Amino acid sequence: MNTRSRVRTGALAVALALLAAACTSGGVAGGVRGKPGAAGLRDPYFPKLGNGGYDVTHYALTLSYDPADGRLDGRAEITAKATQDLSAFNLDLAGLTVRRATVDGDTAAVNRAGNELTLRPRAEIADGHEFRAVITYDGEPQTITDADGSEEGWLKTADGALALGEPTGSMAWFPGNHHPSDKASYDITVTVPAGLKALSNGVLTAEKKEKDGRVTATWHTPEPMASYLAMLAIGKYDTSTATVFGKVPVLTAADPRIATETAALRARIPEILDWEKENFGPYPFSAAGAIVEPDDDVGYALETQTRPVFPLGSFDTGTVVHELAHQWYGDSVSPASWKDMWLNESFATYAEWLYEEDFEHTPAQRSFEKAFANQGAWAFPPAEPPTPQDLFGTPVYQRGAMVLHRIRQTVGDEKFFEILAGWPEKYRHSTADTEDFTRYVESVAGRDLSGLWDVWLYGDGKPEKITD
Structure with missing residues (x-):
C-alpha cells in the first residue's frame, strides 16, 4: 500500500468516525436530511397549537x-x-x-x-x-x-x-x-x-x-x-x-x-x-x-x-x-384534537345523571328528557362545534350526554356499562377521537349504529320524536 492510499484510508477512517459520532449524538450527517418540525398541528380550532417533529x-x-x-x-x-x-x-x-x-x-x-x-x-x-x-x-x-x-x-x-x-x-x-x-x-x-x-x-x-x-x-x-x-x-x-x-x-x-x-x-x-x-x-x-x-x-x-x-x-x-x-374521561383518555371535546363532557355530564339515578331518585331517562327539551342543546351537533367559542357550548355537554343515553337505550344496560368501563380501559393514558369511540361502541354492541350517529351525534336540528 502506497503513502497516498494510507492517507486516503486514514481520511476515510476519520470521516467514518465523525459520522458514527454524529449518529451516536443524535446528529444528522451532512446537515441536509433534517427539516424543521411543523409549527402547529393543524388542530381544527387551534391550528397553530402544538408542534410537529x-x-x-x-x-x-x-x-x-x-x-x-x-x-x-x-x-x-x-x-x-x-x-x-x-x-x-x-x-x-x-x-x-x-x-x-x-x-x-x-x-x-x-x-x-x-x-x-x-x-x-x-x-x-x-x-x-x-x-x-x-x-x-x-x-x-x-x-x-x-x-x-x-x-x-x-x-x-x-x-x-x-x-x-x-x-x-x-x-x-x-x-x-x-x-x-x-x-x-x-x-x-x-x-x-x-x-x-x-x-x-x-x-x-x-x-x-x-x-x-x-x-x-x-x-x-x-x-x-x-x-x-x-x-x-x-x-x-x-x-x-x-x-x-x-x-x-x-x-x-x-x-x-x-x-x-x-x-x-x-x-x-x-x-x-x-x-x-x-x-x-x-x-x-x-x-x-x-x-x-x-x-x-x-x-x-x-x-x-x-x-x-x-x-x-x-x-x-x-x-x-x-x-x-373527567379523571377517566378527558384526563386518562384525552381528546386527540379539540374537535373531540364532546367525548370529555358527555361522559362527565352523564356521570351526573347516573349519580342522580343512584342517589337522588331521578332516573337518567328523566334527565335525558329534560335535556331533550332544552332548545340550546340543539344549536349544533356535539361532535362538530362551529367555532372555538362553541367548544364549551350546551350541545357538547347536554346533547353529548343524550348520545350516551341513546346508546344505553339501544344496546341495553349490560353492554352500556361494559362500554362505560371498557372505553377508559382501552385508551387508558392515551388519546382518542370520535371515530375511535363510534368504532369501539359498535364492536361492543355487535351491530352497526350509523343511524344513531347520524341523528344524535351528527344530525342538524332536533329530532321530531325523542326515540328517533
Whole structure:
C-alpha cells in the first residue's frame, strides 16, 4: 500500500468516525436530511397549537414566583423523542422572555414569532433520537382571554396565583408542545415566599424551607398528562389528607376563608371516587383531590389531572361528580384534537345523571328528557362545534350526554356499562377521537349504529320524536 492510499484510508477512517459520532449524538450527517418540525398541528380550532417533529415524554419544571412583584422565573427541562430528522423544532410559549436554551447540553439558537418559540440545535437531531431541551425564561405571566370570554393561563389571586390551561393557557407559564395529543409525565418544583403554599398535580415528593425563608415544593405526576391539565395554585390554603382505594393519597385544599364551609364535601371525595370506580373501572392515577377557590379567583370548575379546581359557587355534589369523572374521561383518555371535546363532557355530564339515578331518585331517562327539551342543546351537533367559542357550548355537554343515553337505550344496560368501563380501559393514558369511540361502541354492541350517529351525534336540528 502506497503513502497516498494510507492517507486516503486514514481520511476515510476519520470521516467514518465523525459520522458514527454524529449518529451516536443524535446528529444528522451532512446537515441536509433534517427539516424543521411543523409549527402547529393543524388542530381544527387551534391550528397553530402544538408542534410537529417530536414527542415529549417528560417535563421537569423549576419555578419561582413572588406575588409581590408578579414575576415568574422558570427553567423547563423537556425530554422528547424526535419523530423525524430535525434541523429545528418549535415550542408554544406566550409572553415570557427566554434567556437561554440548550439542546443536549449545547447552546441552541432561539427565535420568537408570537407564541411560537423556535429552537435550532447546534447538531441536527436524528429521527428516533431522545433529546433534552432546557429553556430558561422569566417575566410576568399572562392571563389569556378565550373566545367565549373566560380567562385562563396565569390568574392572579389576592395572595398568589392560579395557573389553568384549558384549552391553550398552559403556554402562559411554561414552554411546551401544548396540544392534547402530546402527553407526558411531569415534575413541577415551585419556590414561593414563606407563609404560602405551592400546590400542583400528582404526589408531593419533597418540601423544604430555603435559607432565605422561602418554601420549595416538588410535585410528581408519573402518568401521562396533556399540558392543558397541568395546574399550579400558589397562596394560603388549609389542606386535608385522606386515602382512597387503600393506597391512593387524596389531598384537598381550600382558601382559608372558605375552608370550613367546604370541608364536608371535600371529605366526601373518596366516597364519590369509590362510586365512580364501580361504574367506570379502576382509578387511572396515583393521586386524587381537589382545590377550592373563592369565586373571584376563577369563574369555572376545571378537571385538572388528579386535583380538579373549583370556585366556591360551583363546589356542589353534581359538579364534583362531573370533574372527578373527567379523571377517566378527558384526563386518562384525552381528546386527540379539540374537535373531540364532546367525548370529555358527555361522559362527565352523564356521570351526573347516573349519580342522580343512584342517589337522588331521578332516573337518567328523566334527565335525558329534560335535556331533550332544552332548545340550546340543539344549536349544533356535539361532535362538530362551529367555532372555538362553541367548544364549551350546551350541545357538547347536554346533547353529548343524550348520545350516551341513546346508546344505553339501544344496546341495553349490560353492554352500556361494559362500554362505560371498557372505553377508559382501552385508551387508558392515551388519546382518542370520535371515530375511535363510534368504532369501539359498535364492536361492543355487535351491530352497526350509523343511524344513531347520524341523528344524535351528527344530525342538524332536533329530532321530531325523542326515540328517533
